[in-house]
Amino acid sequence: MAMRMAAAAAVALVAVMGVLAPRAAAQTTPNCAAKLVPCSQYINTTGTPPDTCCGPLKDAVQNDLKCLCDLYATPEIFKAFNISLDAALGLSKRCGLNDTTAACKGGIFQHLINSDQMQKPFSYTVSSRFTLRWWQWQWQQRRSSHSVSRFPRIDELVPGFVIITEPLVHFHMELEAATTVRAPVEVSVLRWLRLQNADDEVSGEQPEKYTGVTSTARLPIPLSVAPELRRAAAETEAERAAQRRRHKSRGYINYKQRETQHGSFKVALKADQLSARRNALACRRHPSRRCGGVLHSLGEAGDGAIRLRRAAHGEGVPPLRGRRHPAVCSVIDSAELCRNTHPDREFVEEADKASMRIYEHLQYLNTNTTLYNAILKAEGESVLLTEEARRAATTLRIDFEKGGIHLPKDKLENANQLNLEIAQLGRKFNENVMNKPGFVDVYPASRIPRNMQRLFKSVSRFNTSKQMNTEKQKGLRIVTESGNLSSALRWISDEKVRKQVYIVGNSEPHENIGVLNELIHARDELAKIMGCKSYAEFAIRPNMAASADVVMSFLEDLSNIVKYKAEEEFKIIQNFKRRTCNEKSANLEPWDEDYFIGMMKSSVYDLDASVIAKYFPLSQCLKGLNVLVESLFGATFHQIPTRDGESWHPDVIKLCLHHPDEGDLGFMYLDLYSRKGKHPGCAHFAVQGGWRLSDSNYQLPIIALVCNFSGACGITARLNHGDVETLFHENISISLVLGLLLMSLKPPSNLFEYYAWDYRVLKTFALDETTGDAIPEKLVKALNASRNMFPATELQRQIFYSIMDLTLFGEQASKPMDTISTVADLRRKHTSWKYAEGTHWHTRFTHLITYGAGYYSYLYARCFATTIWQEVCQEDPLSRSAGSAIRDKFLRFGGSKDPSSLLKDFAGDAIIRNSGSGIIPNIGSLCKEIGL
Template sequence: MAWAVRIRRAAAPDLPYRAREFFSGNFAASVSADSDETGLYGFQVLKTAKGFRRFVDEAIESADDLVSRISQMPPSEEVIKAMDDISNTVCSVIDSAELCRNTHPDREFVEEANKASMRISEYLHVRKQAYIRGNSVPYANLFVIDKLISTRHELAKIMGYRSYAEFAIRSNMAASPNVVMDFLLSLSNTVRQRADAEFKLVQDYKRTVDNDVRADLEPWDEAYFTGKMKSSAFDLDSSVIASYFPTFQCLEGLKLLAKSVFGVTLSRMSFSFGESWHPDVMKFLLHHPQEGDMGFLYLDLYSRDGKYPGCAHFAVRGGRRLSDAQYQLPIVALVCNFPNSQGSSISKLNHWDVETLFHEFGHALHSLLSRTDYQHFSGTRVVLDLAETPSNLFEYYAWDYRVLKMFGRHYSTGEIIPEKLVNSMNHARNMFSAMELQRQIFYSLVDLTLFGEQSADPMDTISIVADLKRKYTSWKHVEDGTHWHTRFSHLVNYGAGYYSYLYAKCFAATIWEKVCQDDPLSLATGTAIRTKFLQYGGAKHPSDLLRDLAGHSIVRNYNEGIVPDTSSLCKELNF
């Protein structure tokens, strides 16, 4: 994200103490493979029939810890892993009790197993609890959102506009909320059939796993079952993937990418006294062999207490022409929250974090490679519905094996990441692409509607969001007091502008197909991106930039506004 903080992923929190104990094998419930004396099925706790009571107590306590932690986590692979930990905890009890009550000759064991089975069955709604708890807090934000909407509407009316959406979009390519709405509804219609088919696929999988042909697929099931399906279908293990992305190697990847594509070098620099704000911060100089120094880049990559948990690009100083012979060099900072090394361990990134790093690096390159007369037009200082295009384009580089093999090396053996593994990662990424795109459309519709024209009656944002979800997604809305939108920070940062991510996604798909796909690492590709797009910042009309780079059809005029061509994105996702 340019200018404002873009929440993509918070640092993975530690497991609560009792959960760590349960999963590390220190609880009495754990299986003992080496002890001379153990309990039923190898569980230490099941040396007596009444051990089932403690087995259930410890499982519920550990799962509760995890549910509490999940409610504070953003959507991420860590959520899937934590939910699988819950499943593992609960299923250890269920499966042991089921075997015992059907086969054990001791009546006391059978009765205790029956009780354990009933108690833990009552607890099977943990995913639902985590979902509802996570989407029902903080309640006070409902009033904050209401106040934000009313204040922005009042501002728009003072400025002579019918809505805040009209005020915010007027200077963008889209030009009006009606153009954005038509774009979103058209894309929604395109994706609906495929999204419904993916929904049914997940529902059928759940029914098979649960051995219940009538089981409904609920919103709290999505992350868990789609994660399981991806891992099962493509034999993926996030820890194995992360082993090929030690953080220091990923930084080398950025250097290699900059050198190959743009012919520039990133060199580590020392700080002047008082310049740095934390020992983890690094400073780099971007240098071109013919053009000289291009700008400065700060990297503040690691999570720490008191630091904002998101990932973002910040423009510290814009570039500008000072004279015919002198240019004010831009200064930018990339702020992330990746895990740092702990003791002798090596900091490694999961691939979601690698994609995030490349996304933010795309913003940085936009700022560092632009050359404008005025800093007001430098780098990412462009219309909002163009700003995310370079960052989305550079996400493609994070998924391309030709790029990943340059720096993706096993942290201990040095083995290059296998092409087969990268292919599996890409297949998993696209497995539920329609539902993911549908979700982004839904987010955009929520944002556009809440800041649209207001009626005389007070706005009920919960009902509006619920209606939009039912109408434009394959999923039902959970009625139990949930208000997901009060945690959607883009309503604050982007206000009627979230659609710009979908614009950028379409633009990036077209640029990748037309300009980059055949030879993404060539200097010719980079020269085209730089000289036809990045170097102008916001000093040239955005539609001219896009057409000069990727051809006239990348955008089209629509009702006095401009919308992206969606054909490259649809082709990529096999719609």
């Protein structure tokens, strides 16, 4: 890096700090200033400056480094030349100066350490994006007792030292890592600089205005500073320990500070009392903790309690927009994303701890009687006038009561403990699925199709032949995580290998048998405390269905309707296997389903997966999403680069959704490919919800779409058509258009699956990589025909999953349930396929955790989506009128309107029907679609 770049960066630091250079530097200034005169006119120009400019700078580097560093440590000279940082960086680059950064920065930093004059607050624009503000501070109590008489040599500096400036009210610097010399360390200003005048106002500006603004500047630390840093670190740690002891003695819940950086999301859990306020006083009173973190958010929740109390007394109506405060949501969801996707175990572990601690705090909030009583009073006195506000209040009340706030004290404490236990068991279940998948070693490697071998790890063993010769044999290890398991069962022709993979893949993790039993017991106990006969009843009661009996009746009726057609399809598949294997008595096994169904579809309709995939490179599929949102909603997706430290993996892609009239609508991260330790299956994480913070301030949503596609990674990678359907299903751009997450309904996701099968849509983006030709209509018709070959079999599988989920969390007998035999019996009753003895695939079915007693909602959503597609979208799927109807009549309400009313207003009264005390979907459109 050039000398000018180094000097300018140092001056930026000195100018921001407002530090005057020592007297010795001022004496040398005139000579140095004279050397800059030839360059002054080239500061703000482009192109390569002449030698009359660059030459003197190079001479200064070689002959008068100390002088030049002193020059740039003097803000007056810097100001006189009117040199902006960006301009100075550009000049240094054009002059080709690149070897003095460390020396000049080290010298400037040494001046900073030895300076006795700390100036008034000084604002300096580092770039067009960030303005950093530093408040007055005193270095005297941190200064070393000795002074340094010379600048350190380059070989005495610690490279890679980073200062992260965070313009919050209180500053301190993370010092622990700074004690290791010659190692890159990252140091936060938030544990070093101490704000002594915390009560002073800063230009009338509120500190929260700057929250989240971050910039970095690289700065080496001289060796002479290290002892001082170590001393300051020890003092900081002593203060933190003393603060923890004080909190413990006062009965506060001790949240130790946890920092988890996930991409651009930095989560800080501070040790603070739960009633922390949102303003700067919280930081002033607890100087070893940072504002802007989780408990700052919880402080805002405390403010919400105050507003609710006022509302209850008629003093104003709080703008209730959702179930949880947006800041708390962003903390939880960011930690969940990190926990489920980050490749570094240390990040995952810290995110897990952060997530559990904030969950504990939410449990505390959910049992806050002041909030609950305020909501009851407001709801009862009809203070909340709008439908949206009334529904929000009702939802909040239900959430409170699901936590047991209305129970006697002893039962409430028991419910709290059970909720924590349930959360911990759920985490343990998912962690076991991700980290203990099992594996199968296949020898020789030739038993695996050549085009699949790249997906699996090479292994070897030594074989001894009958002639006593020892030879090395190469094989492949199939780790049975979800993506590999699916690919192996779909494409490997060797039945023995498929059997091995199926049995191992559906017998791990074995530990989850016990975890699931504990979870079932804990949920059942919680439900009974809440006055329900089962957890299924407890979970379903607030929803449209209103009763577990209503749902079970719906599922069993649907199972009976589809059973005959599913048995016919089973016989067709079995006969195909007998013809293919030339065995008249061959029976279908559980590991045959995906393989022979796939083979039949390919043979009947001449479908070649590699030919299909050439029309679906990832780059074109993203264009497909763009076509969808532009045609329907007038918005566009475009890919934008991630900043340093923003992405948690190189494969992550960032998209921005933009509307020409409304501006940016939100951001989406795509993490699409399978890797070890990643969340199994597909899911989306709401990193930041879209919220109306005030009449003039709207928080844009940030969402991460996480999938487990197999194959090559990168923007040029190809997707199979099933992956394209998944991408459209999980396409939560509709939520970005809306700005709110539709957590109560899934029909939009199911609706957009149809777009992945419609030729009118596919021809707009599914283009041959080589020729640019659109996908042939004949090929799309073949895909649709293959899709409709075994619709009853697929529907039967989803019915079985739903009934299993409802049964496991239904009424419990006095004797603990044997989940393995229960699931086996349900499979035999509700599907045509055998159960493989010894397997327990349900112990890797993570929907039991996230949708406990709620998996049926997928079938509800499919019925609704089928009706909406046939009634609203099928005639012209890309018409703006269809998009307007979807957005204005369906999406825009989010969770602010009753789902049943929303569906009827959008698609007509026939879309739902009453069943007992609850509501079920009309299955007519679904039956029509699959030929029932």
